[in-house]
Amino acid sequence: MKKLLITFCLVLLCPLFSPGWGFFGHKTINQIAVYALPRPMQEFYYRHMNQIVQLSTAPDMRRNEDPNEAPKHYIDMDHYGDNPFGMMPKEWEKATAKYTADTLRKYGTVPWVVMDVKENLTEAFRQRDTAAIIRLSADLGHYVADAYVPLHTTINYDGQLTNQEGMHSLWESKLPERHLAEYKLDSESADYLKDPLRSIWDVVQNSYGFLGATFDLEEAVSRKFTPETKYTFSHKYGKTRRAYSDAFADAYHKEVGGMVAIRIKQAPTMVASMWLTAWQDAGKPDLDQMMGKKFTKGEREKLATELKAWKKNELVDKELVIAMQKEKAVEKADVIKSAEDMQPMPADASAPAAPAPALTPAPQAAPATTVEKSKVKAKDEDGKKIKEKRKKKGDKADKADDGWN
Numbered sequence: 001m002k003k004l005l006i007t008f009c010l011v012l013l014c015p016l017f018s019p020g021w022g023f024f025g026h027k028t029i030n031q032i033a034v035y036a037l038p039r040p041m042q043e044f045y046y047r048h049m050n051q052i053v054q055l056s057t058a059p060d061m062r063r064n065e066d067p068n069e070a071p072k073h074y075i076d077m078d079h080y081g082d083n084p085f086g087m088m089p090k091e092w093e094k095a096t097a098k099y100t101a102d103t104l105r106k107y108g109t110v111p112w113v114v115m116d117v118k119e120n121l122t123e124a125f126r127q128r129d130t131a132a133i134i135r136l137s138a139d140l141g142h143y144v145a146d147a148y149v150p151l152h153t154t155i156n157y158d159g160q161l162t163n164q165e166g167m168h169s170l171w172e173s174k175l176p177e178r179h180l181a182e183y184k185l186d187s188e189s190a191d192y193l194k195d196p197l198r199s200i201w202d203v204v205q206n207s208y209g210f211l212g213a214t215f216d217l218e219e220a221v222s223r224k225f226t227p228e229t230k231y232t233f234s235h236k237y238g239k240t241r242r243a244y245s246d247a248f249a250d251a252y253h254k255e256v257g258g259m260v261a262i263r264i265k266q267a268p269t270m271v272a273s274m275w276l277t278a279w280q281d282a283g284k285p286d287l288d289q290m291m292g293k294k295f296t297k298g299e300r301e302k303l304a305t306e307l308k309a310w311k312k313n314e315l316v317d318k319e320l321v322i323a324m325q326k327e328k329a330v331e332k333a334d335v336i337k338s339a340e341d342m343q344p345m346p347a348d349a350s351a352p353a354a355p356a357p358a359l360t361p362a363p364q365a366a367p368a369t370t371v372e373k374s375k376v377k378a379k380d381e382d383g384k385k386i387k388e389k390r391k392k393k394g395d396k397a398d399k400a401d402d403g404w405n
């Protein structure tokens, strides 16, 4: 109990960094991916949609127990020089031959993890293993979504090297949390991916291309703010926490909101396409047969309603976004009154905790040349410290992350 309380306190002191899209983002991306599937897969996935949504954050929760988990969620491309996409071989074997597996693991492996999980999902389809299909689909949705977040492609992942600390959760949590209703969530339908490795690398490269604007626009917007208006400060347990203010977030969103919106819209299509590719590569097993109980008339009507709302971009208006429904309950549960009232925090009031998926911004940013802020000049030693810090922060934040964070 004491240990739990200590953990809880740490969580409170360090809740600003989140390791991927906030829980909100990950859940929403996995939900919309179900709508983007073709018919032969859709009823099966819809039957299990709640699970796939809730499990979307499981990989982030695993970071608490597994020290090897964290690097699976990102890839710090700027570590590999000024032309990292030209330098980095796409295949794991060739990349390890060039840089060693240790280096790759140190700076993140998300594109290869996507491929591994996709292969495992293909095998689960071959085996007709429903539980594994659900679990691996949720995992795959998470890692694909993380690749859509620009800040998952740089060593300066939180703006910590350019005095812009806090950008990670600002971009992937606070912005979509405050502005989701303005986004178009009617993502494109899934397509079979002839070369999924190339597809996921394209996603990473697009994310990287957004970094310049992500950092530069923060600086530009900051000129209109004073430190007092840019940040909010809160004091808890003798520590001061700094976070971006709502006013700053809204002003920044006017500049980069298009990017966030585009990445949130694109990610579900890629998630669904990866699911579809795994299923097709497994020989298109009959998922209806695997459902046991037939899809009911009620389920069919509910799905039809949701698909209609999705296509008309009315999911938020019609209160059909699952993450938003859960979020309300979680917020209430997490109100903290005083130290004596503290209860060990529920990992997630509703479900097996899993991290949120990441959404990516629109491709307006120029490529590598504008990525000044992401070019980390830190020496190896610094990089190591940053990594350790990141890991620690991530671990703590994971437990605090019940929704958008």
Ligand SMILES: [Zn+2]
Pocket (backbone or CB within 6 Å): 019, 020, 021, 059, 060, 073, 142, 146, 355, 356
């Ligand atoms: Zn993640």
